[in-house]
Amino acid sequence: MDIFGHNGKILRVDLSRRTIEEEQVPEILYRRYLGGGALSLYYLLKELKPKVDPLGPENLLIFAASAVTGTPALGFSRYTVAAKSPLTGGFGEAEAGGWWGPELKFAGFDAILIKGKAEKPVYLWIKDGKAELRDASHLWGQLAAETHAMIRKELGDDRIRIALIGPGGEKLVRFACISNELKHFNGRVGLGAVMGSKNLKAIAVRGEKKMPLFAPERARSVVKEVLETYKKNPGTMGELGTARAVMPLNAGGILPTRNFVSGSFEKAEAICGETMRDTILVNRGTCYACPIRCKREVKVDDPYKVDPLYGGPEYETIAALGSLCGIGDLKAIAMGNQICGAYGIDTISTGTTIAFAMECFGKGILTTKDTGGIKLEFGNAEAMLQMVEKIGKREGFGNLLAEGAKIAAEKIGKGAENYALHVKGQPLPMHEPRGKTGLGLAYALSPTGADHIEAPHDPMFASEAGLKSILPLGIIEPLSALDLSSRKVRLFSYLQHFYNMFNSIGLCIFTAVPFGPMPCNALVDYVNAATGWETSLWELMKVGERQSSMARIFNLREGFTEEDDHLPNRFFQSLEGGALEGKKIDPSEFKQAVKAYYQMMGWDERGIPLESKLAELELDWLKSERI
Ligand code: SF4
Numbered sequence: 186m187d188i189f190g191h192n193g194k195i196l197r198v199d200l201s202r203r204t205i206e207e208e209q210v211p212e213i214l215y216r217r218y219l220g221g222g223a224l225s226l227y228y229l230l231k232e233l234k235p236k237v238d239p240l241g242p243e244n245l246l247i248f249a250a251s252a253v254t255g256t257p258a259l260g261f262s263r264y265t266v267a268a269k270s271p272l273t274g275g276f277g278e279a280e281a282g283g284w285w286g287p288e289l290k291f292a293g294f295d296a297i298l299i300k301g302k303a304e305k306p307v308y309l310w311i312k313d314g315k316a317e318l319r320d321a322s323h324l325w326g327q328l329a330a331e332t333h334a335m336i337r338k339e340l341g342d343d344r345i346r347i348a349l350i351g352p353g354g355e356k357l358v359r360f361a362c363i364s365n366e367l368k369h370f371n372g373r374v375g376l377g378a379v380m381g382s383k384n385l386k387a388i389a390v391r392g393e394k395k396m397p398l399f400a401p402e403r404a405r406s407v408v409k410e411v412l413e414t415y416k417k418n419p420g421t422m423g424e425l426g427t428a429r430a431v432m433p434l435n436a437g438g439i440l441p442t443r444n445f446v447s448g449s450f451e452k453a454e455a456i457c458g459e460t461m462r463d464t465i466l467v468n469r470g471t472c473y474a475c476p477i478r479c480k481r482e483v484k485v486d487d488p489y490k491v492d493p494l495y496g497g498p499e500y501e502t503i504a505a506l507g508s509l510c511g512i513g514d515l516k517a518i519a520m521g522n523q524i525c526g527a528y529g530i531d532t533i534s535t536g537t538t539i540a541f542a543m544e545c546f547g548k549g550i551l552t553t554k555d556t557g558g559i560k561l562e563f564g565n566a567e568a569m570l571q572m573v574e575k576i577g578k579r580e581g582f583g584n585l586l587a588e589g590a591k592i593a594a595e596k597i598g599k600g601a602e603n604y605a606l607h608v609k610g611q612p613l614p615m616h617e618p619r620g621k622t623g624l625g626l627a628y629a630l631s632p633t634g635a636d637h638i639e640a641p642h643d644p645m646f647a648s649e650a651g652l653k654s655i656l657p658l659g660i661i662e663p664l665s666a667l668d669l670s671s672r673k674v675r676l677f678s679y680l681q682h683f684y685n686m687f688n689s690i691g692l693c694i695f696t697a698v699p700f701g702p703m704p705c706n707a708l709v710d711y712v713n714a715a716t717g718w719e720t721s722l723w724e725l726m727k728v729g730e731r732q733s734s735m736a737r738i739f740n741l742r743e744g745f746t747e748e749d750d751h752l753p754n755r756f757f758q759s760l761e762g763g764a765l766e767g768k769k770i771d772p773s774e775f776k777q778a779v780k781a782y783y784q785m786m787g788w789d790e791r792g793i794p795l796e797s798k799l800a801e802l803e804l805d806w807l808k809s810e811r812i
Contacts, residue, residue: 201301220251260696283369292392351529399717449763452513505536528577
């Protein structure tokens with residue numbers, strides 16, 4: 186049978202045994218799981234025993250592109266890395282854009298499954314259908330940029346794409362990330378630490394193969410139409426990047442400030458996208474086949490040296506290292522971003538964990554005796570930078586914060602737990618749930634812990650104009666961002682299926698509706714033209730729904746219960762300052778909404794998927810895995 190859009194082949198690597206094997210994947214698996222998050226869950230649930238140590242050799246580390254990654258359409262640049270998370274102890278998944286995912290496909294494989302642990306540091310080199318493990322002893326301890334340059338030099342090709350870890354991953358920082366091209370990150374849930382635990386420093390890929398398309402003309406015409414739509418209305422994403430969100434969020438009173446105490450930051454203008462454009466921005470970066478070019482590249486000469494090599498801070502980084510820590514210094518934030526990139530640690534978790542420590546410091550729970558003399562106060566940019574580096578090196582007090590806010594708070598005691606803002610161990614991203622109730626549900630219910638891209642956010646659907654792009658989902662009436670009725674639960678669950686599908690098909694959220702130019706129907710047309718499947722929006726959404734139930738079962742097997750579907754107490758208390766001053770979430774209304782979500786998902790009152798729901802999702806094989 187001819188295969189279109191993908192290779193139909195994965196690579197299995199056993200680092201303990203130093204074996205590499207190819208495996209054919211039946212077409213039906215691609216259609217049922219698409220790739221990315223859902224395909225990773227398929228292998229994790231089949232092959233990973235529950236309760237293994239996430240940093241032990243048994244953990245299975247998966248790099249998965251999708252059935253259409255690397256085909257020539259904007260947005261299909263993304264790939265997933267998945268494993269059991271060392272940060273949450275549950276399903277760990279993070280996606281990245283850039284060029285690595287498409288290049289893996291060009292090199293002949295759709296995914297890589299890695300188990301075991303190498304005796305000494307290695308990297309994996311895949312070129313045109315062939316793969317080998319190479320010694321990485323000389324790379325161990327090197328920062329990201331040095332590692333990148335050394336591998337390219339060693340292999341003699343500047344077009345090699347490399348996914349790698351920095352010293353943070355080697356030292357098992359629980360929120361270490363994986364980067365490709367130094368600027369694109371599988372940022373969250375600590376997958377860089379899983380890679381480090383396996384003594385795997387990098388995966389370099391290079392290939393010449395182009396993905397065959399079922400109907401190339403039809404695919405080209407869909408892409409042409411989407412590009413024309415984009416040209417007519419490019420918006421500000423290219424010009425300002427994700428940092429364009431700073432000023433509107435601040436005006437709306439929902440810019441996370443000083444560890445989520447407030448939603449309004451007096452120095453917001455100093456750290457916004459417009460200021461970045463006018464001061465330190467030197468270039469706009471992009472991902473495979475994308476004309477939007479939303480990525481930032483910044484340069485600072487004084488008082489810090491920031492190299493565009495590491496890109497530039499995204500909105501999440503600006504808020505995490507900026508307003509959340511009370512810091513209004515864009516150059517310091519750019520420097521913090523670079524240190525995180527060099528050491529390979531997630532900027533969101535780094536900022537959130539430092540903000541947690543700053544609040545503890547302000548309350549006297551921590552003193553300079555604990556922090557090694559550092560005055561860890563809100564607004565102290567130098568202290569933030571010192572702490573970022575110490576986390577990356579696991580040095581001094583940084584060694585404790587490298588465990589993540591949850592574990593650090595448990596070890597500190599003295600009430601520190603009240604200031605560690607996380608869900609399932611994953612520190613909160615930079616969006617305020619008291620102003621977006623559906624986002625609150627996303628944080629509480631995401632299987633990977635607090636996740637800001639579990640679903641698009643509520644304000645977008647509060648007006649007729651905002652709804653227009655998602656009418657094909659059957660959402661036709663506007664709903665207030667603060668509504669928490671069963672109508673909001675329905676909206677959230679549909680949007681969650683939609684974004685899960687994006688994760689599995691490897692599509693960037695900024696290139697398709699509701700943010701980007703690709704409409705729902707064009708997305709379906711394109712997938713059909715690429716694969717020849719004759720699929721529909723309904724079938725693609727079902728993959729998204731399937732993914733949620735699979736992830737739920739993964740977490741149930743690990744001992745998670747409905748008690749873990751919660752929000753930190755801070756969000757049931759009043760916001761201070763700003764446009765939403767005094768706003769808080771009603772705890773019983775929130776609990777009710779979580780229960781309504783279980784029912785809509787076909788889960789019982791404890792959040793366990795019903796047998797009939799599993800049958801409907803073609804997940805009968807998971808019946809006995811329910812706890
Ligand atoms: S919109 Fe931005 S993140 Fe998305 S593919 Fe384009 S450049 Fe990459």
